Amino acid sequence: MDTGQTNVHRQNGVALWRQIADRIRASIANGDYDATGKVPPEFTLAAQFGVNRHTVRSALAALAQEGIVRSVQGRGTLIERKERLNFPITRRTRFSEGIGDQAREKEGLLLHSAREPASVDLSTRLRIPEGAQVIRLETLRKADRRPVSRSTTWFPADRFGGIEEAYSKSGSITVAFRMLGLSDYLRVSTEVTATHADGADLADLQLSPGAIILVARALNTDTEGVPIQYAVSRFPADMVQFTIEN
Amino acid sequence: MDTGQTNVHRQNGVALWRQIADRIRASIANGDYDATGKVPPEFTLAAQFGVNRHTVRSALAALAQEGIVRSVQGRGTLIERKERLNFPITRRTRFSEGIGDQAREKEGLLLHSAREPASVDLSTRLRIPEGAQVIRLETLRKADRRPVSRSTTWFPADRFGGIEEAYSKSGSITVAFRMLGLSDYLRVSTEVTATHADGADLADLQLSPGAIILVARALNTDTEGVPIQYAVSRFPADMVQFTIEN
DNA sequence: TATGGTTGTCTATATCAATAGACATTTAGG
DNA sequence: CCTAAATGTCTATTGATATAGACAACCATA
Secondary structure, eight states: OOOOOOOOOOSSSBOHHHHHHHHHHHHHHHTTTTTTTEEOOHHHHHHHHTSOHHHHHHHHHHHHHHTSEEEETTTEEEEOOOOOEEEEEOTTOOHHHHHGGGOSOEEEEEEEEEEEEOOHHHHHHHTOOTTOEEEEEEEEEEETTEEEEEEEEEEETTTOTTHHHHHHHHSOHHHHHHHTTOOOOEEEEEEEEEEEOOHHHHHHTTOOTTOEEEEEEEEEEOTTSOEEEEEEEEEETTTEEEEEEO | OOOOOOOOOOSSSBOHHHHHHHHHHHHHHTTTTTTTTEEOOHHHHHHHHTSOHHHHHHHHHHHHHHTSEEEETTTEEEEOOOOOEEEEEOTTOOHHHHHGGGOSOEEEEEEEEEEEEOOHHHHHHHTOOTTOEEEEEEEEEEETTEEEEEEEEEEETTTOTTHHHHHHHHSOHHHHHHHTTOOOOEEEEEEEEEEEOOHHHHHHTTOOTTOEEEEEEEEEEOTTSOEEEEEEEEEETTTEEEEEEO
């Protein structure tokens, strides 16, 4: 829709090759090169961005490192991977159902769990007394073997004791809830922001530095409206989009 | 909530001073330094990020350039501006009402308007024949004199002829619709993504390079469910968050 | 098999980014 | 009014970033 015919900016703390890598990555995700399945020749890109060919090569090398493109001498630079998962945010938002058939293989990994007293902020959101025990789960979700989200999620400990194991076994919050006798729940609010990926994101989500992540802070309640879960999830912005249907 | 005690990354195409500037900007928006109204001393920050003091100074200079902090010799580095507007996304989302009393002064500027044939994508979304005339408005919205969004928005030309003037005079889509006889409308879907700001964003939204923008693609219909407007809006991610209430 | 288009590699040079250390200047507070 | 705690300024050095040009290696195809 928007052609983005803007040129690249110098001396701003972001190296030219990285700016160009980001632009090319976005163009690939946007489907701009679908006709050929290839990125335009280095020479062409260099002219387009107004930089030296070597600078473009640095950008393509970075994308190759990410596994997004693969350069073949004599042929060109082929697009290896191209994806943007869509996450609907509705009153009945569930991670695994949300992906639907956009991915064949879905996985939920429990990285870490802990019990701790609720902070002021958290106790307000979950409507529990300040300092009350909560269970915190650190989880990583994958679709087709690629990490798509890194979540920190809290549950009131008195009501959901044992959810660590339930999640660990099932890899699904929905199923874990069901194992603990909660058959249904609702998403009441979601806050969405965006930020640069930090070190933990880079490692867990297998991103390259400078990457952008979408941050969703979500509150779920049971059907009575009692808060049962607060979650902060981080998604790679170039792989994911949110859709809100009203 | 998340302390972000992660260290900064080298040789990744993003200069250390910019990474640090981004982190400090986020911390300010997050209210981490509210107790003192000042950023920690350069010496402390340098130790915290594991870099030289001069590198921190470059970061602070960039933030000073943006008008976010102001350094005073002998006193410290004072926080000048701190904000994150909240935009609720609901079935009745309206820009100016959404801001509510988060800003005293609200403004909508018409930068440019044009008539053009609808693209395939657009005609599908607005449910009009491909190539049918649409009116495109390029608008800039401000709150308290600071730009908070840059939108491109399309309307079916046959139904909303004259909306250019109506918007130009009122500075509000809601009011412009009303002037054309449409008293109510609904938000049916919103897609949210995030990306790096491009050149146009930097200029229009007065951002510094490397900044992140939230992109919302929205479809509005009248009360009968007939599409009336499709809009792509771009918000500075460090100034704005979206909230979805279900 | 010859050719044009493309990526791969090499050398050289200029500028920016980051570190290091020393010292000056300003402010707030005892 | 002195001192501690800040920020401001200067010089020097190293490595990363970007440009420039030339040529080699490879692939598809006419």
